[in-house]
Amino acid sequence: MKYVVIIGDGMADYPLNELNNKTPLQVSVIPNMDYIASNGVNGFLKTIPDGMEPGSDVANLAIMGYNPKKYYTGRGPLEAASIGANLKSGEVAFRCNFITEKDGKLADFNANHISTEESKELIKALNNELGHIGTFYLGVSYRNLFVMENENVASLKSMPPHDIVGEGIEENLLSPFDNDNAELLNRIMKESQELLKNHPVNKKRIVEGKNPANMIWLWGQGPKPEMPLFKEKYGFTGATITGVDLIKGLGVYLGLTNIDVPGATGYFDTDYDAKAKYAINSLDTHDIIFIHVEAPDEAGHAGNIEEKIKGIESIDSKIVGKLLDELPQFNDYAISILPDHATPIKVKTHTVDPVPYAICYSNGSKDETSQYNEFSAKRGSLGTIEGYNFMKKFLMK
Ligand SMILES: [Zn+2]
Structure with a gap:
């Protein structure tokens, strides 16, 4: 049969x-x-x-x-599995979008469908500068991943970026805002802005009239199911x-x-x-x-x-x-x-x-x-x- x-x-x-x-x-x-x-x-x-x-x-x-x-348990761990990132127990996978931030608002949830080649460069830079908190993994285009060892972050509330286009960044960050883990990860998202805005990949994109991938957005997290x-x-x-x-x-x-x-x-x-x-x-x-x-x-x-x-x-x-x-x-x-x-x-x-x-x-x-x-x-x-x-x-x- x-x-x-x-x-x-x-x-x-x-x-x-x-x-x-x-x-x-x-x-x-x-x-x-x-x-x-x-x-x-x-x-x-x-x-x-x-x-x-x-x-x-x-x-x-x-x-x-x-x-x-x-x-x-979330979409992060499913996408992690599909790119061969094997989650260990205690680890949590986030979807990590490359987004475009403009005037404090989320302007584009996929940074003009940034290419995988460009994402590869940016992921490398993120791991060099922010890799002490967790590991960034290259996926496809704007759809990348971030894995960290801290099972408590699984319960934070995160916002899918495609649902908040045009809305403010601040009010949509990981919450509750007074939670230590949320604070740490929100700081990482903001630090990514400093790092990404000056990256050659983005400078080139701006010259070409494309939206820069000037921020990461963490969401959809969960542990291995x-x-x-x-x-x-x-x-x-x-x-x-x-x-x-x-x-x-x-x-x-x-x-x-x-x-x-x-x-x-x-x-x-x-x-x-x-x-x-x-x-x-x-x-x-x-x-x-x-x-x-x-x-x-x-x-x-x-x-x-x-x-x-x-x-x-x-x-x-x-x-x-x-x-x-x-x-x-x-x-x-x-x-x-x-x-x-x-x-x-x-x-x-x-x-x-x-x-x-x-x-x-x-x-x-x-x-x-x-x-x-x-x-x-x-x-x-x-x-x-x-x-x-x-x-x-x-x-x-
Ligand atoms: Zn469907």
Whole structure:
């Protein structure tokens, strides 16, 4: 038996005036997703537990069969794992953004998408000057990491920089402000300004008319999560196919193989065909494959209806269709399509709404559903369940 889970990040949406009161999924031409829905069973998943932030990390952890309330410790440690920074017990990993500060405000949460090459120079400088407090690690572009040995910093309140663009720096620093650890780390963030503003990388950026990476922003911190391996918990070997660090990090902690696909960018231009091809090849050596595609989420954040539909249709024709063609060679199989969370065009951010999911077994039963979208799943036989129960349900047969 082979299992395939296809996750269209942020694919679910709300009805839009521009689409005659229909959702992007409803107007997209998706015969392959419809095939799974009409030949399988359908329902809604609550991928974000009550009281938690609707992040892709939380949602995908739930889809992989782990209760985020029990296992989630923050995004920092997930990204650390994906770049090979192994956290020891007692260590805490922060996401360390390069940002642009201007007139005391956070002007740009990614310093104009600074290049990894430039970040590499800045990270080196940070480690030389501020390395006594902890270690800075190079990630990709503005997305870097900071690891320190002090488990108490895990409980500080930190602000995601993309949520506070245009707001003041001071009032959004780590808090409580009178906490010694918060004070120390806030001082480090301010010292980074002195160090970075005069760095040749930034001087050059300013000449070129780009936003300088003139401050670091620490957030999303947590200790190493303690999770049973997927193989131990569910008895199957698995692999992930994704262009996104967070999902790769989950893969590391769960003992899944992260399959590197050339051209998987985590953006609109991702190579859908390559993802499908690598997925099919990896089924020879793994029982379950998670294929994650970021494009619809990026389109949701950008409020771009056209790109969202294009992303959904590309997933359908190039990934779902290809898998449906190739899976019969494995005899018994199961395939599921779902988003991790909704990223509605109207709100341009993630929401906690339960998402529709469809599962089709090669020799399984079907329900009354004939299409795949946010509304058709209401006719499904699976009802609404907690996201972390999806895996049990999926692997039941
Ligand atoms: Zn997501």
